[in-house]
Structures are given as C-alpha cells and as structure tokens.
Amino acid sequence: MRIIGLLLLTGSLTMGLAACGGGDEQSTAKQEKAVETSTEAKAGVEEFTITAKNWNFSSDKEIVVKKGEKVKLNLVNKEGLHTIKNDELGIDLTADKPAEFMADKTGEYVLKCSTVCGATQDHEGMEISLKVVD
Template structure:
C-alpha cells in the first residue's frame, strides 16, 4: 500500500511539472508596458522583438542583435504552455503579453532563460535564447 501511495505522489508531481509547459494556451490579456529600472524609457522609439515560446523552445521573429545604448522592447507570446523570460544582468523579468522595455548599456551576449519551471529539468534548462549587444 505504501508503494502505491508513493507511486501516486510521484506521478502527481510529474504531471504538475509538465502542466506548466503543456498547459492550455493563455488568453490574450490587454497589453500594458512593463515597469523597468528606467521608468522614463519609452517603447515608441525602441527596437522591438517578439519571442514566441512553445514547450521547451524559444524562437524570435528576427535576430536578437542590437547596438549598445539602444532602447529595446521585447514581447513574449506563449504559443504552447506557460513561460516567462528573465536575465538578471539586463534586469529582464518578462511575462507573456507584458512587454519589457530597457536600454542595452553593456556589450556582450546574454542568455534569456525561461524562468518558469516547465517540465523535466534537462528540458527546462535548455529553454534559452541569446541576445547580443554590440558596439
């Protein structure tokens, strides 16, 4: 009986972990601009990118390469599952349908990662996309 209870507990944990990535498509909420460290940053003169998220995969509408000092607006669209994007160095905490606007002030290559646990550890840890800031 104890083995059966343990098996049910493990199966429930696995299903819960997979639900984040395999959940139903989110309803589109009204878009509002995310607050950033620089509240005066305007999205109207920012270079804009849209990142789509599917189970364990990010894709962008164009190459994520920008010039240092540029204002950037990143949109996240969840096509499958529920995902978020973050990068501590750039101060990005991005949720679907809530754009992040910031100024890229340091050159380098930054990994934007899924910050919502969405499945098995190996699959979730591989869910990344790169943003390059060049001179």
C-alpha cells in the first residue's frame, strides 16, 4: 500500500510540473496576481435596487457609494412604467436592463424619471439622490 501511495504521489507531482511549463515561477506568480485582481474587482461592485411607484422612487438602502467604486443599479416597477436616466453618470436604467457605471467623481446626483408617467408635477417629482463620497 505504501508503495502504491508513493507512486501516485510521484505521478501527480510530475503532472503538476508539466502543467505549469516545468515549474516556471514567473508564470505561476502571474496566475496568482490575475486571480487576486478579479476578486478585488468583483468585491468592488455596489449594488442597489430602486423601487418605483406612482409617483416616487425608493431604494433598498440609501444610495451612497465611494469614489472609484463600480455601481450597479436595478429598477423594479411596482406601479406604473418608469425609467431613470442621468447623462452625467451615463445611466440609462430600465426595469429590463440594470445600469452599471464607475463612480469617479464625488458629488450628489439626482436620478430622475425619464419616462413621462403622469401629470407634469407628478412625473417631475420622481427623483432619487445618489451620493458619491471620498
């Protein structure tokens, strides 16, 4: 049994070396770095869900993000048909299509309804604030 175990161990070591091109340390380091980077990028996405009703928006949490963060916004229409647009942030959000953008400038942004969804005063009152902080 011990001999078989040793043979298996030797076999997997050889295969392991062959798999990474004869144990090239540089390529191994590169691979590790790539994994690290993708994990960071994923962890940096802040996601919010905005709920729309006639005639207001609310969010599952206050929309405050850190500068440099990637943001994902989802829209759920509970009542009526609403969309959100903000040219400054490059947001074009519909219930079918989440919006993703990079929060690269601090400030307070107003996200407004971009579908005429009722009388002027009702439609124009539909907004929600998004803050980008340092």
